[in-house]
Amino acid sequence: MGAKRLAGRQRGVTLADVALLAQVSEITVSRILRNHGPIGADTRERVMAAVRETGYVPNRLAGGLASSGSKLVGVIVPSLTNIVFPEVLGGIRSALEGTGFQAVIAVSDYDLDTEQELIASLLAWKPEAMVIAGLDHTDMARAMLVGSGVRIAEVMEIDSQPIDLAVGLSHRQAGFDTGQYLLGRGYRRFGYVGHDWTSDHRARLRHDGLVAALGEAKVELVETCRFEGPSSIGAGRDMLAQILARRRDLDVVVFSNDDMATGGVFHCLGAGIKPKQDLALFGFNGLDVGQALPTPLSTVRSNRFLIGKTAIEKLLGQRERPETREIIDTGYEIITGATA
Amino acid sequence: MGAKRLAGRQRGVTLADVALLAQVSEITVSRILRNHGPIGADTRERVMAAVRETGYVPNRLAGGLASSGSKLVGVIVPSLTNIVFPEVLGGIRSALEGTGFQAVIAVSDYDLDTEQELIASLLAWKPEAMVIAGLDHTDMARAMLVGSGVRIAEVMEIDSQPIDLAVGLSHRQAGFDTGQYLLGRGYRRFGYVGHDWTSDHRARLRHDGLVAALGEAKVELVETCRFEGPSSIGAGRDMLAQILARRRDLDVVVFSNDDMATGGVFHCLGAGIKPKQDLALFGFNGLDVGQALPTPLSTVRSNRFLIGKTAIEKLLGQRERPETREIIDTGYEIITGATA
DNA sequence: CCGCCAAATGACAGCGCTAACATAAACGCC
DNA sequence: GGCGTTTATGTTAGCGCTGTCATTTGGCGG
Known part of the structure; x- marks a missing residue:
């Protein structure tokens, strides 16, 4: 009659139920389930x-609260539809495998205020570490991160100072090397096709690096075309059409990334322009789509998977927030391809 | 001396700290932070x-435990690199916006045992609802889901019976309609290029639907080529080359999805085959990449965003597991394109 | 056969929060 | 002006688990 808990499943099976059935104390069950301490x-x-009989599922909320350790890793990326971020997540997943940690993924939509909200929201879950794409945050966001004491990795770029740990590549340098590579191949009349860089700040860094390299050789970017929106294949196609309508004498067009550049190749294919022969095209990322093109895209390969993997390995390898900043350069390489 | 908690930040700011500073009880702070009940x-x-002064961040573990409601929604998808799933997640995010719910995303890698583990792991967070791609699960997984009492939506397909709610489209029907469409256009010598369907079970359903439609018209699939691995543009390109090497007389090739079909178009472009004129190509999904091609892909548009959005809206609209199953057909439409 | 140690188990408090029930003022209303 | 009623706040008792101490038992050397 005085059943402490209604019959059956209503409130869910708890440790107490299992302990009762197995004739041991709750703590013993807990220890067995966590492989902790000596057990007969x-x-x-x-x-x-x-456990099997009751179908017991531990309550991680309670466990995390009691042990003040949630076994969660918070991850914030600006987008999932831009394939590079799922690839970073792939690296994160691979490094998390078998560690008992679980990633909680949030998407900021390239918006720093949204990012700040997400940081607050994720910190509320008491994650043990946090991975955030980019080095650029609101002051408030930075303060919350520092104040939380959680280990932080900022990934993708290493062009400015991170809070603790940065893992990625120098986009400015990648842009610069792109410029040098193309100059070395003899191109002199440069066009640039980009997308909205108020949101994609790394695209801007690459652009600036490119311009710097050209400047050193006294070469100018003769025409620039920027799509006011996120990068996409369609945008790349349209923007290339547009820039070519303005200047017919370009010998190379550098795109803000492979999506845009792939669109550029599509425009060429449709308009009977032979890539490289008539017009050289250059991207960034080394995406599969670009490499599968009839004329594989000349581009820069960024190691997205490695970035995610490295960040997690580094974070889980330390027990506290580190004293000193660290920057890990995962590098990049120019893919020669067939378009430049 | 007898400080209950060490000075400063060591243990983190709690409700009690805020309450003390504001000269009210903890529950008042809690209520204010949740907009719950009347407050002066x-x-x-x-x-x-x-709150501002202390930089208080609520502890959701504690909150969830106390209120037995975590404000979490578990999501399991087979992959993030296949762009259709991020698109579903986009729909989920959009529906979750402003509800205070947070999605926890897990990736099963097209493996049912992994999926089962993920289900156990996600249920341990006491989510209020759960979205899982696909209707196919291990018996154990299904048992755990049912036993948990959590509201479940199974998304993407509606070709068999869901646990509670299915949101998606009939892949078999889509395959069937593809067949009828192509027959109606006069094609008679069909080839099929696919990928590994032990994992991508929906691709197989579409294939079966296609074969059924052809069967009704006494037309046969004269050649089939399947890549033993996940779908990709590169695989599509290679497989089309392979199937054409075997049969030169095909007049249409149906691909398992747009990635594969895009690869097919690439092969054609490289080999001087004119899509539609020399060989018709047909995909599935209606991805951007296919629509941006010089010859936009003829394909079937599945409404991924809508699927995610609908699933969440439906789940959050109910407070309990429903008594009756429900199947929501988000439909699809044939895109005529320029390749078939 | 005693004392001592390790192995195995348990009691208890408390993690930080919130539901549910008080309580205490302030406000009409006839 | 007594009574119900709102509005604002507080008290109490957990949510389900795990850390920190006991406590119990058996083994074993002397």
């Missing part, structure tokens, strides 16, 4: 049977 | 100031 073989057997 | 204007002011 028969007891373990009995408890595991009870 | 001056009290609210005072408390909010204290």
